[in-house]
Amino acid sequence: MSFSIVILGSGRGSNAEALLHARDNRQLGEAQIAGLVSDQAEAGILELGNRFSVPANYLDPGERGAHLSPEAEAVYIECIQSFSPSLIVLAGFMRIIGPKFIEAFKGRVLNLHPSLLPSFKGANGIRDAFEHGVKVTGCTIHWVTPQLDAGPIIDQKPVRIEPSDSLAVVERKVHAAEHQLLPKVVASLSRGEIPLP
Secondary structure: OOEEEEEEEOOOOHHHHHHHHHHHOOOOOOEEEEEEEEOOOOOHHHHHHHHHOOOEEEOOOOOOOOEOOHHHHHHHHHHHHOOOOOEEEEEOOOOEOOHHHHHHOOOOEEEEEOOOOOOOOOOOHHHHHHHHOOOEEEEEEEEOOOOOOOOOEEEEEEEEOOOOOOHHHHHHHHHHHHHHHHHHHHHHHHOOOOOOO
16 A cells, blocks of 8 residues: 655755655655645745656645635645645645645644744744754654644654854754654654554
8 A cells, every 4th residue: 555645845845855865765665755736836846846756736825925715725635635645744835724624634744843842833943943042943743733833743853053053054954854854754654653643
């Protein structure tokens, strides 16, 4: 039985690329990457489609801001369902997922967040942790629930902030941790080593 995943992202797609490299290096367990989806027509994640021979789709979000319009949400659900995914990975997807989307893929949507939740929720987790002066930050993978960045935590990877670190250095460290943690968790899920909720 195949374990297919769909990756949603809004930016350059570095975490999607990490998953695709892990797939090519046979480090993604039983997982196959079925598709890439973005709410930004110029997002770098879409360019990965041609490079890695994976269908890549821009879907109009329907409105500006943090949410998808109800009409767009229905289109997203229909498109993603066409891939029959075992798992949906939100990797730098800068939209808040609505209850209808969560219900359509109940127990199959995970999010990668750039802080050690429950600290520093929201869109600016790295900067917020840096400006707060914490000594350790990191990244979290959690199940998506209707409450923002509040679903059950699957795994975390800490990152130490040194006194000499700039914000740019901390960003690089956190992204490097994400690129290690996300393929590891997806591989474990695909093998059944981590149970679906």
